[in-house]
Amino acid sequence: MGPGPSNPYPEVTAALTFPVLGHLDPRFLDVLDETCRRLRKVFQTENALTLPLSGTGSAGMEAVFVNFVRPGDPVVVGVNGLFGERMCDVAARVGADVVRVDAPWGEPLDPSALVSAHPAPRIIALVHAETSTGVWNDVAAVGKVKGDALLVVDTVTSLGGMEVLVDAWGMDVAYSGTQKCLGVPPGLAPLTVSDRARSRLVERPTSWYLDLNLLARYVDSGAGRVYHHTAPVTMIGALNAGLGVILGEGLEEGWDRHYRCGKLLQDGLEAMGLELFATRSHRLAQLTTVRVPETLPDGMDEAGVRRALLDRFDLEIGGGAGKLSGRVWRIGCMGHSSRRVNVLTCLGALAEVLKR
C-alpha cells in the first residue's frame, strides 16, 4: 500500500507466464491491437495514436517533451508537487523555455493562472493526480480555456482510479504508468495523442527510442507494420490482461471502488487522530498523504514506523517525497490493492505500531 507499485491483478500475474511470442508474430500483433483498443476505452478517447511505450511512466513524460518541444518553445508547467518539478527538468533538457506556475504543495493548481502564464505557449502541462502530495488538479477547467496550446497531462496515478476523460476534457496528450491503478507491474507507459497534437510532432526528435513518428509505424495496424524495437511482449500481455480486468469490472465501478476504499482509509486515519495533508476539496482517494505525528513511540522515527509495518505486518506504506520527506506518509489504495480488507489491515497495523 505504498504509492506504487500496487499489487497486480491475479489475471495479470497469470498473463506474465504466457508463452513469449515474437514481436512480429500475428498472434502477438492481435494482443497489441487489443491492448491499444482497451487503452482507448480506459483513456476515454478516440485517438488513433494510443499505445504502450516501452518504459515506465517517467519515459512517458519524457516522450511528450521530446516529441512536441523544439528548442525555445514556451512550455507552461503547473508545479504543486514532485512530478510537476520533474516535468520542468525534463522539458528544460530538450530546450523548452519553461514557465512555471506554482501552487503550495498540498493545494491544487489555479487553472486561470496556468492559462494566463504565457500569451502563446506551445504546451500547457500539469499532473492530474500528484503522487507526492495526494492532490488532484482540475484538468477539465484548463481544457476549456487552453486556447491553441497543447494540453499535456500526467495521469500516472489517476488512470483507472478516478475519472479521466481525455477527449471530453480537451487533453491533447496524456500518459500514464502501469503500476498504480491499472494493477500491472511497472515497466510500460500508456500514451495517447490527439490528431491535433499529432500534426505538431517534432520531425526528428533527439530520442530515437521514443520517436513517435517511428513508433506509430509499428503500432498502426492500418499502415503496415514497420519494425522499430523489440516490443516488451510479456509486459504488453500483462497490461492487456489488466485492462481486461478493469473493463470487465466497469470503468465507473472501478473508480467508485477506489473512491470508497480511499474514503474508508481517510475516515479511519482521522478517527485515529491523524491529520491528512492534502486540502480536503482536492484530496485523492487512491493516494492518501498523512502528516507524521509530532510524537512517535519511544525511539521510533517516521522511517522506523514504516519499517515496523513492513517487518511485522508485511505491509508497505511510502515516505514523503521531495520536500515532504520525513513529514508525511503516503498510503496507496490502487488497482488490486484497493480492497476493503487491505484498508482495514492497514488501519489496524498502523494503530498497533503507533501504540504507546
Added chain:
Amino acid sequence: MGPGPSNPYPEVTAALTFPVLGHLDPRFLDVLDETCRRLRKVFQTENALTLPLSGTGSAGMEAVFVNFVRPGDPVVVGVNGLFGERMCDVAARVGADVVRVDAPWGEPLDPSALVSAHPAPRIIALVHAETSTGVWNDVAAVGKVKGDALLVVDTVTSLGGMEVLVDAWGMDVAYSGTQKCLGVPPGLAPLTVSDRARSRLVERPTSWYLDLNLLARYVDSGAGRVYHHTAPVTMIGALNAGLGVILGEGLEEGWDRHYRCGKLLQDGLEAMGLELFATRSHRLAQLTTVRVPETLPDGMDEAGVRRALLDRFDLEIGGGAGKLSGRVWRIGCMGHSSRRVNVLTCLGALAEVLKR
C-alpha cells in the same frame, strides 16, 4: 527460433509471478544488488557502474550516445548491418559528428579501418554480434588499439551466447538486451560503464530518463539510494533469475552449448542444400542467416515459408532485416531455445515445408 525474443528459462517465467515489491523495499534492493553483481560476472567486468536500464536493448544504445556525446563530438561507427546503421542514426540525433566505417553486410568490420577513421574520436562504436547478418566483429582487436577513444560495444545478441570479455577486451561501455541469449523476455537493457568512461559522462544529458548520473545514485548501494523512477521490479526479478540460470550452468558451458546448437543447425541446413549468408570465419552460432532459395514450392514466397512454419509447426523463424529483407531467413538458437531438440525440430519442419 526467430532472432529474438527467445524462449525464457522456466526459472525466469516462475520469477515473473513473484510478489511485486516496492522499488525501495529492502528485499527488492537486495534483488537489484544481486542482479548487478551477476551482470558483472556475465559481462566479465569489475565495473562498479553496471545495471539494468528500464527499456529494451535499443534504449541501451540510446543511453550510451545520450550520456557520452556532446554536440560536435566525433564518433566513429562501424556499420556492417542494421544495428550499426541504427547507431549512426541515434548518435546523430544527439549531435555527434558521425564517421561511418562500412563493411559489406555478411562480412566483418576491419578493426584497423575503424581505428584509423578519425585522428581523435570521442567514441569508437561497433556491434559485437550483428543480428541482421549473423556476423561477429572482432572487438578485442579494436580494444587493443583504441587509443584515447571510448570503445562502445553492442552486445545485444552476444551476451550469454558467446565469449564477451568486457574488461579483457578493453570495452568502455557495453549494453545488451534481455531477450536473446540471456533467456529473459524483452524489456531491460543491461549496461556496464568503465571508470574511465564514467569520468567522461555528459553532466546533464538531454534525456532525464536515461541520465546515468541520476541512475547511479539509485543503483549504487554504497552511496545511499536516491529515488529516480519506479524500477520495473518484476522484470528485474526475471533478469536476476535468468542470470542465475546462466551462472549456474557456467558461462563457458553456456557459450559452448550455443556454439554446438548453432553448428548442428548450420551443418543441417547445408546438408539440405541451403546456403548460409554470413562469411564462414565470422559466422555467429546463435543467429544463423540462410539465403532464401531461388525456387520455392509452388505458390510460396519467403514470407509464406515462415508462415507455414508458424501455422503448421508453431515455429517462428525471422525474415531478413533492412536491405536483406526478402533475401535471407534468420534462425536463432538463443537462451533456453538453444537446445538440440529444437534444432532438430527446426530442420525437420523446414525440410517438410520446402518439400516439393
